[in-house]
Amino acid sequence: MKEKVVLAYSGGLDTTAIIPWLKENYDYEVICCCVDCGQGEELDGLNERAKLSGASKLYIEDITDEFCDDYIVPCVQANAVYENKYLLGTSMARPGIAKKLVEIACKEGAVAICHGATGKGNDQIRFELAIKALAPDIKIIAPWRDDKWKMDSREAEIEFCKAHGIDLPFSTDSSYSRDRNLWHISHEGLELEDPSKEPNYDHLLVLSVTPEKAPDEGEYVTMTFEKGVPTSVNGKKMKVSDIIRELNRLGGKHGIGIIDIVENRVVGMKSRGVYETPGGTILMEAHQQLEELVLDRATAEVKKDMGNKLAQIVYEGKWFTPLREAVQAFVESTQEYVTGEVKFKLYKGNIIKAGTTSPYSLYSESLASFTTGDLYDHHDADGFITLFGLPLKVRAMKMLELEKEKNK
Secondary structure (H helix, E strand, O other), X not given: OOOEEEEEOOOOHHHHHHHHHHHHHHOOEEEEEEEEOOOOXXXXXXXXXXXXXXXXXXXXXXXXHHHHHHHHHHHHHHOOOEOOOEOOHHHHHHHHHHHHHHHHHHHHOOOEEEOOOOOOOOHHHHHHHHXXXXXXXXXXXXXXXXXXXXXXXHHHHHHHHHHOOOOOOOOOOOOOEEEEOOOOEEEEOHHHHOXXXXXXXXXXXXXXXXXXXXXXXXXXXXXXXXXXXXXXXOOEEOOHHHHHHHHHHHHHHOOOOEEEEEEEOOOOOEEXXXXXXXXXXXXXXXXXXXXXXXXXXXXXXXXXHHHHHHHHHHHXXXXXXXXXXXXXXXXHHHOOOOOEEXXXXXXXXXXXXXXXXXXXXXXXXXXXXXXXXXXXXXXXXXXXXXXXXXXXXXXXXXXXXXXXHXXX
């Protein structure tokens, strides 16, 4: 009996070429595992392609709902955004994929897990940190970092496949490098590799239209949340994955959530990409609008720091760590009263507020208005400002005193 390896399989050229490469260089029985995070790609024919390429078995595992409930929702609740723009679409999916790979490896008694991530990117770190945390005894094979891997282009991979009797419908034509799941789609490569060039949006966009091509009339949307979890869109109750699907449709239609970013990768280099996150952008914004009403100032302040920390943790592939658990526990405690309804208008790339309500709103119209109410007397501000500004006044007095001494 040969030892087994579980390959993270997408059905693309890279992972298809890896199957015969693993058999040739490691003499393993190759078991493929395709993890569906709602990428919407056609999965028909993958089984035939994997076996034609030399795999003994293919698992197709749908974790879309787990991805939404266990990974997306905690990041939305934290408002976890990397470097002020990136909504962590790829980053959030990797720990769920790695967890499933480990499950299949344990089920099959495999000695190794293989992934097709390159040696320049973040995904190698995310996959491998998750695997180490969940199954420290399993060997990890990363072909792009392996001295036995001699292929450095699509052309070389196609030739390798043909030499091993695998004739597949892959071409050498230029296209973007993309990653897609229910939350987003990312685009890298071609003109995006030059930050001085504008993206060719007509060629690039998949989920969305540009704001210029969005409808000339805005569209109102209403959402509800219970304890920080989205529960309905336009009065229709849905599970989280269906809410994201509906928001993707609405956001894509109105040009929402297209960002062009130069980000700092974990491995030290900068990379440029365009991300389409129509539904995710709407969901994040709606959740924030509700939090504005119900979180007190001090909690909101600390939560902002924790959101940035969670974004860094997730981006760096450290999901299965005590720190992520602790930060998430703090965030969850802040969501107890994040319940209510948010209304907004989508219009040419914009999400425009149209009213927010919550039974736990801390907003008091009588306090916020210009009239004096029972809870607030304008004269109360006198003593507050005196004490609040005391350090400034003391310092200014000291500086004046020193200036006088200097001019004597």
